[in-house]
Amino acid sequence: MVRNGLPYVRPTWSTSVRAPSILRPRLAAGAETRERVRGRWVTIEGGLYMDKRRVEVRVNDLVEQVVNNGRIEDDFVECKASMVSDHRKAARQIAALANSARGESAMWIAGLDENNHRVVKASDKDELANWWPAVERCFADLAPDMQVIQVHTRRGSVTVLHFETDRSPYLVTTEGLKGVDREVPWRVGNQTRTATRAQLLSVLIATTDVPDLELIDPVLTFDGTDELRFHATAYFSAAARVVLPAHRWSMSVCADExxxxxxxPMKMTMHRHHRESYQRRDLEKVLTNPPPDSEVYESDDPYGVQVRRAGLIINGSDSVSLTAAGTMNENQRRHVADTPYFTANWVFPIDRSDRAVRLHHKFRWSQSRSRNSQWILDDRT
Incomplete structure (x- = not known):
């Protein structure tokens, strides 16, 4: 169907939809249904809600990266200088991208020429309104859920086709060559191939629920030394038990300058929150007679997040303190004080799974009460 001149895929709603948290105590026992928060999408019993602000921030950063002679390094993002006119070929490429994503969100950025490092004219609404239904007919049984977002950047406007891939595998019809009428495509690097048995098995095995990560009051600071520091409260919203091994964590910070x-690269450390009684202690007494950890930090919650040397054991929704530091080289340090914006990426792979908790944010310079330079979350994008 078409909504506001753009192709729109209507979600399939259940008769039972979970209410917002402030209304849940009013519901009768057994009336609630399962809710998951997964990356940029919130799935509520079959209905999909996309956080378009996060997508726009991500696309703006990718456009800047390409225009500045870079290339897209995300396996689940493709740039298209123009829409693929061959509908069957387009369906095969989308199916390959969605199958290899294995439940993660994926997208096409139309109007971004990665080879020539520039933004070109994006497809108009009428063209997409006719193009997507024709592509959708080339799928066998089911196509990925898709939404279209027009993103305006300072380099020009691009059109984003955002795909939800949690119902893979996706099949496309063929022209019946050699007696084959359906295919499961798979994306390997920049090529589209037929899925192997191992790749099909990776789609069909049970997938792990990925917790949602929210950073509360995140701040980057620079005190004139060689180190860039970061601190925040990390809130994990989890519906199932997962383990995040510490040796696989990664955080990186980058600036256009x-x-x-x-x-x-930034080395991260997680710990429980400080006890209120410890925060009120006299600093001199703490330094001369350091208390044991049991008096410094809150005790682990068996139903929340447990901090271990090996990593995080997430049994339910909870928060922990996150700090990080990275040593800059001479070129980075020379430009850090003049940097108006930073972009930061976090990856927390899940144990015994090929999935990960991923986060991407942009930070802007902010006036600090101290002599240190600081950058806070850019909530104006």
């Missing part, structure tokens, strides 16, 4: 946009 840094030569060749060289990313700075």
């Amino acid at each position: 840094w030569p060749e946009r060289e990313a700075l």
Whole structure:
């Protein structure tokens, strides 16, 4: 169907939809249904809600990266200078991208020419309104849920086709060559191939629910030394038990002003929140007679997040303190004080799974009460 001149896929609603948290105590026992928060989408019993602000921030950063002679390094994002006119070929490419994403969100950015590093004229609404139904007919049984977002950047406007892939595998019809009428495509690098048995099995096995991560009061700071520091409260919203091994965590920070946009790796540390009684202690007494950890930090919640040397054991929704630091090289340090914006990426792979908790944010310079430079979450994008 078409809504506001753009192709729109209507979600399939259940008769039972979970109410917002402030209304849940009013519901009768057994009336609630399962809710998941997964990356940029919130899935409520079959209905899909996309956080378009996060998508727009991500697309703006990707456009800047390409225009500044870079390339897209995300396996689940493709740039298209123009829409693929061959509908069957387009369906095969989308199915391959959606199958290899294995439940993660994926997208096409139309109007971004990665080879020539520029923004070109994006497809208009009428063209997409006719194009997507024709592509959808080339899928066998089911196509990925898709929404279209027009994103305006300072380099020009691009059209984003955002795909939800949690109902893979996706099949496309063929022209019956050699007696084959259906295919499961798979994306390998920049090529589209037929899925192997191992790749099909990776789609069909049970997938792990990915917790949602929200950073509360995140701040980047620079005190004039070689180190860039970060601190925040990390809130994990989880519906199932997962383990995040510490040796697989990664965080990186990058600025446009840094030569060749060289990313700075940051070493992260997680710990429980400080006890209120410890925060009120006299600093001199703490330094001369350090208390044991049991008096410094809150005790682990068996139904929340447990902090271990090996990583995080997430049994339910909870928050922990997150700090990080990275040592800059000479070129990075020379430009850090003049940097108006930073972009940061976090990846927390899940144990015994090929999925991960991923986060991407942009930070802007902010006036600090101290002599240190600081950057806070850019909530104006």
